[in-house]
Amino acid sequence: MTNTSTLEDTLITTEVDLPLGPTGRPRREFPVPPELRGHGPARVIALCNQKGGVGKTTTTVNLGAALATYGRRVLLIDFDPQGALSANLKVETDDVSTIYELLLGSERDPQVAIQQTQIPGLDIIPANIDLSAAEVHLVNEVAREHTLARVLRRVSDRYDVILIDCQPSLGLLTVNALSAADGVLVPLECEYFALRGVALLLQTIEKVHDRLNDKLELAGILATMHDGRTLHGRQVLERVVEAFPEQVFHTVISRTVRFPETTAAGEPITSYASSSVGAGAYRALARELLARWPAR
Ligand code: ADP
Ligand code: MG
Numbered sequence: 421m422t423n424t425s426t427l428e429d430t431l432i433t434t435e436v437d438l439p440l441g442p443t444g445r446p447r448r449e450f451p452v453p454p455e456l457r458g459h460g461p462a463r464v465i466a467l468c469n470q471k472g473g474v475g476k477t478t479t480t481v482n483l484g485a486a487l488a489t490y491g492r493r494v495l496l497i498d499f500d501p502q503g504a505l506s507a508n509l510k511v512e513t514d515d516v517s518t519i520y521e522l523l524l525g526s527e528r529d530p531q532v533a534i535q536q537t538q539i540p541g542l543d544i545i546p547a548n549i550d551l552s553a554a555e556v557h558l559v560n561e562v563a564r565e566h567t568l569a570r571v572l573r574r575v576s577d578r579y580d581v582i583l584i585d586c587q588p589s590l591g592l593l594t595v596n597a598l599s600a601a602d603g604v605l606v607p608l609e610c611e612y613f614a615l616r617g618v619a620l621l622l623q624t625i626e627k628v629h630d631r632l633n634d635k636l637e638l639a640g641i642l643a644t645m646h647d648g649r650t651l652h653g654r655q656v657l658e659r660v661v662e663a664f665p666e667q668v669f670h671t672v673i674s675r676t677v678r679f680p681e682t683t684a685a686g687e688p689i690t691s692y693a694s695s696s697v698g699a700g701a702y703r704a705l706a707r708e709l710l711a712r713w714p715a716r
Contacts, residue, residue: 442648442672443661450670450707452490459493460577463713464584465639466601468625471617472588475607475644477504478679479705480585482698483605485688486706488541492580495534498547499568499597500587501554506546509537510686513548520550522571523596524557530575539691543579555592564592565632569600590624598628603639603713610646610656610675615663639713641667642705645675671705674698 441447467476477500484494497519498505506513517533522545533545558564572582584597598604604625608614622638629636641664647653653675661668678698682689690699 441670442646442657443643443668443670444658445661445670448670448708450704450711453492453707453710455491456580459580462495462572462576462579462582463603464572464576464582464601465603465605465709466584466586466594466597467605467607468586468594468597468621469606469608469617470588470590470594470621471609474609475642475673476588477508477585478683479605479607479642479644479673479702480505480583481508482682482688482690482702483705483709484542484581484583485539485690486699486702487581487710488539489690489703490706490710492541492710493578494542495575495579495582496537496542496544497568497572497582497584497597498544499551499584499593501547501549501552502587503546503548503551505585506544506548508683508686509544509688511535511537511544511546513546516546518550519545519547519568519571520554523551523554523567530571534575539688542688551593558592558596565595565599568596569633572600590621595624595628595632598625598636599632601633602635603637605639605642605709607642607644608660610643610653610660612652612656614656614660618663638667639709640669642669642671642673644673646672647675648672669705669708671701671708673701673705 439447467480480496484496487494503513522528522530522533534543536543558567586594586597643657643660646657676698678693678696682692685692693699
């Protein structure tokens with residue numbers, strides 16, 4: 421053995437001296453991202469977990485709003501027929517163009533369906549229950565897995581980030597989201613069965629990568645609804661980090677009643693309670709994501 425590892429040893433020793441973050445690794449601070457001179461082409465991120473109630477929609481809204489506060493132009497895609505994302509931002513879903521129409525007529529200019537939210541720089545294409553018919557319609561399409569990708573390509577130049585809020589399933593809509601995406605962000609609720617089903621999700625991501633979209637990568641796993649005050653909460657997070665040491669974001673989202681409150685208010689937490697811990701966490705997630713994934 422040569423003695424080339426001195427620097428590494430020093431770094432490791434230094435790290436041990438730093439305070440630990442909630443994931444049990446040395447706490448990391450991510451810098452405020454540099455200002456952009458222009459916009460686009462967008463990075464597309466699908467928020468995906470076939471389990472419901474894990475924080476996909478909450479993360480789409482609040483990560484999107486946080487990215488917008490850092491000067492990024494952000495487009496949110498509601499890709500769940502329940503329309504929770506649209507409801508969370510109190511946008512119109514009846515008598516307006518939705519993502520469903522764009523899927524059926526992908527030659528239409530997506531601009532007809534884009535709505536501005538009350539957050540500057542944050543736009544959305546809404547969905548409503550019509551989207552539940554999309555899978556049936558798409559089955560007979562040529563290249564049916566790439567329908568959403570064709571739609572998003574037409575708006576990519578106007579945005580820096582596009583976030584797709586997936587429905588809780590691994591069906592054709594979600595496969596469309598994965599085929600259109602550069603990265604997948606997987607929110608995991610910190611509870612006892614958190615890891616159940618994750619293997620299937622990762623297999624699906626790998627299959628889409630191999631067969632449909634070779635630019636797809638795992639953008640990261642986000643621990644949500646974490647309760648650091650209980651031993652159970654800490655143990656669950658420990659297990660998640662053990663299973664995915666490289667992929668788990670340093671940023672962890674705590675469980676707090678402020679999130680259901682903001683849902684009711686129809687506003688992101690970053691504007692509803694901008695100095696709250698939850699708002700700070702989503703701003704940290706935005707910085708971490710941009711640091712991991714610098715602008716092209
Ligand atoms: P999904 O989109 O995965 O189904 P949601 O984002 O809709 O999950 O979250 C499910 C419910 O949990 C919502 O009522 C939401 O307000 C609430 N929630 C989300 N994140 C948190 C959190 N960190 N702490 C407490 N409640 C949360
Ligand atoms: Mg949802």
